[in-house]
Amino acid sequence: MSLSVIAVSSEIFPLVKTGGLADVVGALPAALAGEGVSVRTLVPGYPAVIAALERTRKVVPLEGLVGGPARILLARAGDLELAVLDNPALYDRPGGPYADPTGADWPDNPVRFAALAHAAVQLAHGAGDEPPDLFHCHDWQAGLVPALFAFTGVRIPTVMTIHNLAFQGQYPAYLLGELGLPASAFHIGGLEYYGDIGFLKAGLAYADHITTVSPGYALEIMTAGYGMGLDGLLRDRAATVTGILNGIDTKVWDPTSDDHLVAAYSRRHLGKRERNRAELQARFGLEVQSDTPVLGVVSRLTWQKGMDMLAEALPFVLSQGMQLAVLGSGEPALEAAFGHAASLHPGRVGCRLGYDESLAHLIQGGADAILVPSRFEPCGLTQLCALRYGALPLAARVGGLSDTIVDANEMALAAGAGTGILFSPTSRPALEMALLRLAALWRDRDAWRGVQRAAMATEVGWSGPAKRYAGLFHDVLERRSRG
Ligand code: ADP
Ligand code: GLC
Numbered sequence: 001m002s003l004s005v006i007a008v009s010s011e012i013f014p015l016v017k018t019g020g021l022a023d024v025v026g027a028l029p030a031a032l033a034g035e036g037v038s039v040r041t042l043v044p045g046y047p048a049v050i051a052a053l054e055r056t057r058k059v060v061p062l063e064g065l066v067g068g069p070a071r072i073l074l075a076r077a078g079d080l081e082l083a084v085l086d087n088p089a090l091y092d093r094p095g096g097p098y099a100d101p102t103g104a105d106w107p108d109n110p111v112r113f114a115a116l117a118h119a120a121v122q123l124a125h126g127a128g129d130e131p132p133d134l135f136h137c138h139d140w141q142a143g144l145v146p147a148l149f150a151f152t153g154v155r156i157p158t159v160m161t162i163h164n165l166a167f168q169g170q171y172p173a174y175l176l177g178e179l180g181l182p183a184s185a186f187h188i189g190g191l192e193y194y195g196d197i198g199f200l201k202a203g204l205a206y207a208d209h210i211t212t213v214s215p216g217y218a219l220e221i222m223t224a225g226y227g228m229g230l231d232g233l234l235r236d237r238a239a240t241v242t243g244i245l246n247g248i249d250t251k252v253w254d255p256t257s258d259d260h261l262v263a264a265y266s267r268r269h270l271g272k273r274e275r276n277r278a279e280l281q282a283r284f285g286l287e288v289q290s291d292t293p294v295l296g297v298v299s300r301l302t303w304q305k306g307m308d309m310l311a312e313a314l315p316f317v318l319s320q321g322m323q324l325a326v327l328g329s330g331e332p333a334l335e336a337a338f339g340h341a342a343s344l345h346p347g348r349v350g351c352r353l354g355y356d357e358s359l360a361h362l363i364q365g366g367a368d369a370i371l372v373p374s375r376f377e378p379c380g381l382t383q384l385c386a387l388r389y390g391a392l393p394l395a396a397r398v399g400g401l402s403d404t405i406v407d408a409n410e411m412a413l414a415a416g417a418g419t420g421i422l423f424s425p426t427s428r429p430a431l432e433m434a435l436l437r438l439a440a441l442w443r444d445r446d447a448w449r450g451v452q453r454a455a456m457a458t459e460v461g462w463s464g465p466a467k468r469y470a471g472l473f474h475d476v477l478e479r480r481s482r483g
Contacts, residue, residue, distance in 0.1 A: 001036070001474070002036040002037070002038065003036065003037045003038070003133045003134065003470070003473055003474070003477070004037075004038050004039075004040075004130070004132040004133050004134075005032070005037055005038070005039045005040075005132055005133065005134050005135070005136050005473065006039075006040050006041070006042055006083065006120065006123055006132045006134075006135050006136070007025060007028065007029075007039050007040070007041040007042065007135075007136040007137075007138065008041075008042045008116065008117070008120050008135060008136070008137045008138065008141075008142035008145050009021065009022075009025040009041055009042070009043055009138040009139070009141070009142060010043070010044060010097055010098075010113065010116070010138075010139070010141035010142070011025060011043075011097060012025045012026045012041055012043050012049075012080065012082075013025070013026030013027070014026060014078070015043070015046075015048050015049050015052050015077060015080075016043070016046050016048050016049060016097055018096060018097060018098070019163075019164075019300065020163065020246065020379065020380070020381045021138060021139060021163045021164075023246075023248070023249075023381055024138075024163065024213070024246050024381075025041060025138055026080070027247065027248075027249055027462055028136075028462075028466070028469070029041065029079070029080060029081065030079060030462075031247065031462035031463065031465070031466035032466050032469060032470060034463070034466060035466050035467060035469075035470035036470065037466075037469070037470050037473060038081075039081065039136075040074075040081040040082065040083055040129075040132070041080060041081070041082055041083070042072075042082075042083040042084075042085065042116065042119060042120055042123065043082060043083075043084060043085070044084075044085050044087075044090070044091045044097070044112065044116055045073070045084045045085055045086040045087065045088070045091045045092070046091050046092075046093075046097060047091075047092055047093075047094075049077070049082070049084055050084065050086065050092075052077040052078070053073065053075040053076070053077055053082070053084065054075070054076050054077060054078070055075060055076045056073050056074070056075040057074045057075060057076075058073075058074040058128045058129070059071050059072075059073055059074075060072040060073075060074070060122070060127045060128035062119065062122055062127070065087075065115060065118050065119065065122075066111065066114050066115045066118045066178070066179060066180040067087055067089070067090050067108075067111045067112065067114070067115035067118075068087060068089050068090070069087075070085055070086060070087035070090075070115065070119070071086045071087075072084065072085060072086070072119060072122065072123070072127060072128055073086050074128050074129060083119075083123060083128075083129075085115065085116055085119045087115060090108070090111065090112045090115055091112065093106070109169075109171075110169070110171040110175055110179055110197070110199075111175075111178065111179065113140075113141040113142075113144070113169065113199065114144055114179040114180060114181070116141065116142065117142065117143075117144035117145045117147075117148050118144075118148065118180055120135060120137075120142075120145045120148070121145075121148050121149065121152055121154060124149065124154040124156050125154070131156060132156065133156070133157075133473075133477060134156060134157050134158070134159065134473050134476065134477060135149075135156060135157070135158045135159070136158075136159050136161065136473075137158055137159065137160045137161065137203055137207065138161050138163060139161070139162065139163050139164065139167065139200070140167055140168050140169030140199040140200035140203070141169065141199070142160075142203065143160070143169055143198075143199035143200045143201070143202050143203030143204075144179075144181070144199055144202055144203070145158060145203065146158040146160060146202070146203050146205075146206035146207040146208075147181075147185065147190070147191060147202035147203065147205070147206045148180075148181075149206070150206045151181075151182055151185060155480075157208040157209075157476050157477060157479075157480045158203075158206070158207045158208050158209075159207060159208065159209045159210075159211060159472065159473065159476060160203040160204060160207035160209070160210050160211070161210075161211045161212065161213070162200070162204075162210065162211070162212040162213070162217075162221070162378065163212075163213055163378055163379075164304075164378050165200070165212075165221055165226070165227070165228045165230060165378070166228060166304060166376075167200075168193070168198060168199065168200040168201065168228070168229075168230070169198065169199030169200055170193055170194070170196045170197070170198050170199070171196055171197050171199070172196055172197070173186060173192075173195065173196055173197055175197060176191075176197065179197070181197065189205060190202070190205060190206075191205075193229075194229065200230070201230060201233065204230060204233055204234065204237065205233065207240075208240070208476050208479070208480065209240045209241075209242065209472065209475075209476045210234070210237060210240055210241045210242070211241070211242045211243070211244050211469075211472065212241070212242075212243055212244075212378060213243070213244065213245065213246050213378045213379035213400060214243050214244075214245050214246075214378060214379045214399055214400030214403045214404075215243030215244075215245070215403055216243065216398070216399045216400060216402050216403045217243060217376075217377070217378045217379065217399035217400055218241055218242065218243030219243075220376070220398070220399055221234050222234045222235045222238060222241070226376055226399075242468075242472060243403075244465055244468045244469060244472070245379060245400065245403060245404065245464075245465055246379040246381060246384070246400070246465060247384070247460060247461050247462035247463075247464070247465045247466075248381055248384045248385055248388070248460055248461070248462075249461075249462070250388065250460065250461040250462075253361075253364075253384075253385050253388050253389070254388075255273075255365055255388065255389050255390070255456075258361055258365060260357075260358045260359075260361035260362055260365070261276050261279075261361065261362060261365040261366075262275050262276055262279045263275035263276055265365075266456075267390070267452075267453050267456045267457065270390060270449060270452060270453075273365065273366070273390065274290070276362060276365040276366035277290075277294060277366040277367070277368070278366075279362060279366060280294065280296075280325060280362050280363060280365075280366030280367060281294065281323070281325075281366075283350075283359070283362065284325040284350025284351075284352070285342075285346055285347065285350050286323045286325065286347060286348065286349075286350050287323070287347040287348070292321045292322055292323055293322050293323070293368040293369060293438065293439060293442045294322075294323045294324075294325065294366070294367050294368050294369075295317065295322055295323065295324045295325070295367060295368070295369050295370075295371055295394075295435075296324075296325050296326075296327075296363040296364070296366075296367030296368075296369065296370050296371070296391060297310070297324070297325070297326040297327065297328060297363075297370070297371050298327050298328065298360045298363050298364070298370065298382050298385075299327075299328045299330075299372070299382060300328060300329070300330045301326075301328040301329060301330030301331055301334040301335055301338065302330045302331055302334070303331070303375065304374060304375055304376060304377075305330075305372070305373070305374050305375075306372075306373035306374050306375050306396060306426055306431075307328070307330070307331075307334050307338075307373075308334060308337075309373055309426070309427070309428050309431055310371060310373055310431070311334060311337040311338065311341070312428050313428050313431050313432055313435070314341050314349070316432045316435065317349075317435065318345060318348055318349075320435065320436070320439055322435070322439065323348055323349070323350075324348070324349045324350070325349075325350045325351075325363055325367060326338045326342075326349070326350070326351045326352070327351075327352045327354075327356060327359050327360060327363055328353070329353050329354050329355060335353050338351040338353075339351050339353060360385075363391070364385045364386055364388075364389040364391050365389050365391070366391075367391045368391065368392065368442060369386075369391060369392045369393070369394050369421075369438055369442075370382060370383065370385075370386035370391045370392070370393050370394070371394050371395075372386075372393055372394070372395035372396065372401060373394075373395065373396050373423075373426060373431050374395070374396050374398060374399075374401060374426065375396070375398070375426050376398050376399055377395075377396070377398050377399040377400050377401045378399055378400060379399065379400030379403075379404075380395075380399070380400045380401050380404070383395055383400075383401055383404060383405060383420070384404060384460040385460075386420075386455075387404070387405070387419055387420070387455040387456065387458045387460055388455075388456060388458070388460050389456070390452040390453075390455055390456045392408075392419070392420045392421065392438070392441075392448075392451055392452065392455060393405050393419075393420035393421070393455075394420060394421040394423075394434055394435070394438050395420060395421070395422055395423075396422070396423060396424060396426040396431075397422040397423060397424035398424070398426065401422070402422055404458070404460070405419055405420040405421075405422055406418050406419045406420070406454075407420065407421060407422040408420065408421060408441060408447075408451045413447060413450070413451070416450060416454055417454060418450075418451050418454060419451060419454050419455040419458055420451070420455060421434050421437055421438050421441070422434075
């Protein structure tokens with residue numbers, strides 16, 4: 001049976017992206033189409049979204065919406081079916097989706113994302129189109145959708161997906177009226193979160209089902225250590241929490257046909273990979289040599305990603321004669337730390353600050369290993385690309401990282417099952433020990449090749465995850481129709 005879904009998200013690749021959320025929201029429609037699920041995505045009308053619209057099928061005026069008069073544009077952008085909330089006063093601004101060009105959050109973010117949820121209510125009432133069978137809400141920016149459905153009697157079921165529990169959308173209670181939220185719902189079972197309004201909390205409280213992006217993270221967030229204040233609520237709802245791993249686009253990430261590489265290669269022809277390695281070294285100003293592992297990083301430079309720890313481990317990396325190529329952007333202190341290391345140690349450490357899709361491909365296709373020392377990781381996409389490209393992931397044993405990487409310990413090596421190196425706890429000494437293990441494995445060329453081949457054979461595409469989402473959507477609908 002076919003299903004129609006409206007996804008609600010603040011980001012969608014390729015139009016607007018700050019992280020993996022955009023990749024996932026951008027990839028799910030095509031992946032779900034193969035499972036008989038059609039998806040239209042409700043997104044804010046940021047300038048980049050408006051500019052990308054190709055065919056606007058319908059314009060639905062919305063008077064009296066929170067945040068001021070707006071329109072919903074039902075339109076296409078490339079292969080994406082969109083419902084765009086067009087309100088220039090809220091979204092037509094320079095800078096990122098959440099912050100001004102200096103990096104400061106827009107002060108009216110609660111209004112901007114409450115408006116998005118109110119627009120979802122209009123779509124649920126059939127504004128412009130047949131209402132869908134189900135709403136799929138992503139992260140705190142869509143958290144008020146399930147809550148508003150409950151308050152306004154919308155009967156369409158909701159699935160709330162957590163991509164990152166660290167971002168919760170917590171705002172002062174005096175905004176209730178301005179955000180169009182009923183004061184009667186300001187209680188511990190509803191909108192209230194530590195005396196404030198909690199957008200994500202509301203989504204978790206009212207959604208029919210909750211998912212997060214890996215089974216491991218689904219368990220972790222029910223504990224105080226990873227629950228970020230929401231573990232109690234998540235434990236209460238444990239029966240309706242499911243972990244579904246992310247995938248990556250295996251056409252975009254395909255080492256056998258990747259235009260960003262100087263040499264395409266496959267599991268069987270790994271020798272050709274050397275040319276990408278040499279190109280990577282040249283591009284990062286590293287000495288072009290083949291007797292030391294080249295470590296790569298493609299990441300937000302933040303505390304979550306453990307990048308402070310990696311910066312502290314740099315003397316160790318250098319003492320072992322390894323090379324490091326870093327591509328990323330994020331916290332100014334970490335950008336400065338890696339930039340500084342590159343200028344102090346040219347030939348050994350290279351650093352590019354900023355976002356660069358093409359260079360990300362070259363790092364994956366040329367580096368020997370990709371470092372992902374995250375303190376927590378809901379899923380992680382970088383290590384999935386790394387597996388597919390035979391750049392062995394060296395990662396913290398948390399969340400989606402431990403769900404997707406098989407540590408190449410002795411037993412796994414003997415069984416041909418190892419695909420990377422996992423370490424715990426997430427600490428500098430444990431990271432350094434893992435680097436030693438990596439170096440030893442790298443020197444054993446046959447063993448290394450075996451692990452590369454196993455890594456590249458790992459299933460990282462969207463077809464498995466899409467089946468799980470589609471199955472879950474059907475289950476949720478069935479549950480609703482029964483109860
Ligand atoms: P998160 O969403 O927490 O940042 P993910 O691993 O889920 O982490 O997704 C991040 C995505 O963005 C990955 O596909 C990664 O390769 C990519 N990425 C991160 N930083 C950069 C960068 N500086 N240049 C290019 N791609 C990047
Ligand atoms: C978040 C998480 C990351 C995950 C991504 C997509 O940004 O930090 O682990 O892969 O969302 O779900």
